[in-house]
Amino acid sequence: MSPSMSEHNSPQPGSTAQSAKGGLEGIVAATTGISKVEGQTGRLIYRGYNIHDLARSTTYEEVAYLLWFGRLPNAQELKQLKEQFAAERTIPEEVMTILEALPAATAPMDALRTAVSAWGAVAIQGTPTIDQAIALTARFPVFLATFERLRKGKKPLTPLAELGHAANYLYMLTGQIPSEEHVRGLNSYLVLLADHGMNASTFTGRIVASTESDIASAVVAAIGALKGPLHGGAPALVQDMLREIGSVENAESWIRNAITSGKKLMGFGHRVYKTTDPRAEELREMARVADPDSFKMARTVEELALAILQELKPGRKLYTNVEYYSAALMASVGLSGDMFTPTFAVSRVAGWTAHILEQVSNNRLIRPEAEYTGPMDLHFVPLEQRS
Known part of the structure; x- marks a missing residue:
């Protein structure tokens, strides 16, 4: 990963360099080489590529590679990434036990957050790495499909090595090899939502990563932000x-x-x-x-x-x-309404982890100022004298 992120200097006391705005609107908090959102012209760019070209011509695996490594893979690199994805599509016994214990009424987004946190506890140590990013991204569909089948009283399915990321997700949900049309539709959806600049969940993940926390903690925080209806819950x-x-x-x-x-x-x-x-x-x-x-x-x-x-x-x-x-x-493609936002997360985890890796490659703790609007110089009254 190239060190393309640099934190703006924090304003000194009394500085008016940047005034506070609701929701930080218009405030530049970081630089990134991952994606660019052009709001006035309606363009979205991943690492220099227009989203229209990527959505129509690439697989999710190719786009994940692009976000992580800064370029599209050649045939051998793509083959290796797919093999690594296939090898990582497993659930540790400890995580499976937790998923089995969740009530059937649990929201899938909550189940995903819980599974990622549990997996991080048993599998993650140290500074975020590209291998950890791949391992997390490969497991998101497995965690979700496993919980979806468990809550419906069905036996979880083992992924098929010959299927790609989108196809495996649909297979693990339904137990049937999905149609090419459904795979194509879901794959394009995953490509389209893989990253989107400094959105709320990505910013949340970068904040956690800036504290030198682990990648699972940063991703769990991002999941929490995505869950809200003003972000990914709509x-x-x-x-x-x-x-x-x-x-x-x-x-x-x-x-x-x-x-x-x-x-x-x-x-x-x-x-x-x-x-x-x-x-x-x-x-x-x-x-x-x-x-x-x-x-x-x-x-x-x-x-x-x-x-x-x-x-x-x-x-x-x-x-x-x-x-x-x-x-x-x-x-x-057969997804129920409460699986929509978790499926958004299946896509966005590639972007989250790319941003986390970019953050730690040239890290500075993200610590903005707040404009205080409360009272000043109040007279302290001892407890026994307060009415």
């Missing part, structure tokens, strides 16, 4: 919204009522993109092919919502984001 809520709308005929009245009453439209708007999210563009076309009936409903809602938003909130640049069509695509 795809299932998009599905809930479309289900509540119910039909194309009901869409316009539902959307108008939602907007006028202040209800949030799930899957619309993005903190960075002021135009169409490029990932949503790719997912829209994949959803069109994967499930034409569901796509018709989703597309109608999208078009109506954008028109009504422009009418009722002129000047607001709100477009569908990656989560909107993620819901349709993941449902089309």
Whole structure:
């Protein structure tokens, strides 16, 4: 990994170099060579490559290699990475015992967080390494598929060495060799969401890594951040919204009522993109092919919502984001709603670990300032004199 991350100097007491903003909006906290999000033009770049080219032409394994090593692999390097992935698709007995003990009602995102933490406790020592990043990334689908089958009263399945990352995930969930169409759709989804600049979960992981903690702790923290509905927890809520709308005929009245009453439209708007999210563009076309009936409903809602938003909130640049069509695509490959965000994590772990490795390659503790807004110079009153 090239040392491409450098921390900005902390402001000195009394400095006004950077004023506090809600959510750190507009504040540059680090430099990175991993990915670039161009919000005004709607572009996403991984290590110099446009996301559209990668989503249409590469496997998730190739993109993970790109994020970790800074370049696309040749045939031999890709073969070696796939072999390493296959070798790492195991669950230690201690972790399996914990997964078996979790109640069936446990949310899959919580099960994933627990499994990663337990695996880190028995398998991880020392400074984060590329081998640890590969081991974690290979195991995410195994942890999730194992829990999914356990909570349904089914026996967990052993991964198949001949299947790739996306195909193995679907096989371990269902017990059936997935169709090429489903593998292609899930693979493209995994490529599209593998990294996205300094988002909340990536920043969280980098903060933990900057303290010289281990890679499992940093990834567990990132999982916790991704779980929130303002970050990665929205795809299932998009599905809930479309289900509540119910039909194309009901869409316009539902959307108008939602907007006028202040209800949030799930899957619309993005903190960075002021135009169409490029990932949503790719997912829209994949959803069109994967499930034409569901796509018709989703597309109608999208078009109506954008028109009504422009009418009722002129000047607001709100477009569908990656989560909107993620819901349709993941449902089309057989995933239940509560598996959407964990599957997001299956993709994003490659980006998280790439950022963690970049952070430790040229580390400086991430320790920003806070602008104090509380009282000053209060007179201290002993306990016995307080009323």
